[in-house]
Amino acid sequence: MPTRILPAVGDADAVRSITTLLSQLPDAEPVAPVVDSTQLIDTLARLAAESVDELPEVVVVHERIGPVPALELIREVALRFPAVGVILVTSDASPGLFQAAMDYGARGLVALPLSYEELASRVQAVAQWSVGVRRHLGAGGDVFTGVGGTVVTVSGAKGGTGATLTAIQLALAAQASGRSTALVDMDLQTGDIASYLDVQFRRSVVDLAAITDISPRVLADAVFRHDTGLALLLAPAEGERGEDVTDRAARQIVSALRSRYEVVVIDCGAQLGGAGAAAVEMADRALLVTTPDVVAVRGAKRAVRMWDRLQIRKAEETTVVVNRHSRATEIQPPLIQRITGTAVAATAIPANFKELQSVVDAGRIHELENKSSVKQALWGLAGELGLVKVPEGAQKAGRLRGVDRGAVSFRRRKEG
Template identity: 85%
Template sequence: MPTRILPAVGDVDAVRSITTLLHQLPDAEPVTPVVDSTQLVDTLARLAAESVDELPEVVVVHERIGPVPALELIREVALRFPAVGVILVSSDASPGLFSAAMDSGARGLVALPLSYEELASRVQAVAQWSVGVRRHLGHGADVLPGAGGRVVTVSGAKGGVGTTLTAVQLALAAQASGRAVALVDMDLQTGDIASFLDVQFRRSVVDLAGISDISPRVLADAVFRHDTGVALLLAPGEGERGEEVTDRAARQIVSALRSRYEVVVIDCGAQLGGPGAAAVEMADTALLVTTPDVIAVRGAKRTVRMWDRLQIRKAEETTVVVNRHTRGTEIQPPLIQRITGTAIAATAIPANFKELQTAVDAGRVHTLDNRGTVKQALWTLAAELGLVEAPEGTRRGGRSRGGERGAVSLRRRRGGGG
């Protein structure tokens, strides 16, 4: 049986030399190279969605792949596609890099310039390992096969537009439909999910920030299981501790959650930081909540443009949700769509705070009356997004990309120092 090998190489000259050598290996079947981290993860996700058997046995990652650094990319592939063996190709063959590569999930390190014998030996060993893993894949508890769960981020055009309520109700709707759901508070300084659901907690997202390998047991210890069945990963009680969560840590946390839950809903708040940017960039669907007033719509437009400038997400890959909508307001969803250049959710959330006030004040938004217009609209939005079974004819918002673009820290995006 031939060994399928997928090269991930950004450098044109390196692509040529690596693919030439791979074609010379016995029983090797190199596939079309990918040129960056985004294309690699998207390609693997697409293949995994068809079948684990469609995945290549071996992925060869060049040290200069981007925009995500090679070791972080390897960790992502190892977490999401455990049946794929990854080989790092690097000019640095030091014991330190070898150890770091193994810690990230690589199955081997081959030094540059490439040696036929070394590459052949390593590819053969990794391919055998991959075949063995596939024989037993699916027997591990609580790990989703293939591309993993669906990640939906909910961000606000500004504070107070209803971001947290939207995130909570989307998670509750998905949970009620029988799916395994995690709700994450990535609004690290001012997150209110715990208050909205009236929970007391000891652990938070910060407890996972310093862990390089988030095992299922470690993740289970960090989440809070709510009475509704939703798994909560909450913002820290001390807002200043949010600085401990880096964009890299956020990426690892989201990947770990994606591998264990069918739906992951992330409240990113209204302030953009590295962790929130990483989450938005990785999301299958990114929602931006606004209200139909001039200040909020301007904020939505500003956010969309900033995401585009920082290469976090393109406008057409973002879905705006209009909250507190009334038919009489001058600013209607089609106008907001033209102003922001985004997709617009077909479901607008009506303005009716009176039906929410008691539940919000009591911290029990999970007990909203099923007959309430706001809850009905939010659960209809969940169906539109594909988080629950959608009625026939309902279009889906957002863009399910099957993989993430790979976040880069805001500082690197702006060209600053590390």
């Protein structure tokens, strides 16, 4: 059986060199190369969705791949597609880099300039490893059926726009619909999810920051299991400790969570740090919560432009959520969309703090009544984003009514 090899190389000259050598290997079947980290993950996810058997046995990652650094990309591939063997091609063949590559999940390292003999030897060894792993675990077994969970980040255009409330309710909606869900507080200095959910905790996201291999057991030790079923990974009680969570650590943590939960909702707060930027860059959906006032909308526009300048996320890849919406406000969602250049969620969250005050003050936001218009809209937003799993016939039976009504509430207001 031929060995399928997927090169991940951003440099045009390197692509030609690697693909030429790969095509000369015995029993090798090189596939079309991918040019960046995003395309690699998307390609592997698409193949895994069709069948695990469609995944290549070997992925060759060039050291200059981007935008995600090569080692962190290798870690994500190893976590999400554990039977795919990864080889790192690098100009640095030092023992230190070799050890780091192995720690991140690589199965081999080949030095530049490429040698046919060395490449052939590594590819053969890694392919045999991959085939052995698949045989041991069973091809098509449950362990490989997932392609990674959906990651959604929630950021505030400025402080006080309701990003934390939005993140919590999105996570609650996903969990209530039957999806395994993790809620992460990446607002590292001022995060307050624990207060909203009346949680006393010992572990936090900081406890994972220095760990290079986040195993399921290590992750389980850091996560707090809430009464609602949510898995909570909380911000540290001492805000200054948040500095320990670097962008590199954040990538490792998000990758570990994505590999073990169907939905991961991350509250990034209103202040952008390295960890939050990494989370927004990795997210499948990035939400930016604003209120319909001049200061907040300016903050949203400023955030979107900054994300674009830093190459974290393009405006058209960002979704603005309008909180505290009212027909009486002068600034309406279509205007916000024009100002920010983003998509705007069809579901707007109504201005009705009276519904929230008692549960917020009690730290029991998860006990917000189902009839609350705010909850219905937020759970409707979760439906709009595809975070909830709606059982067949659930709409007729009246379950998840908040999702149904909330998802159309803003459309009705527009039509009216």
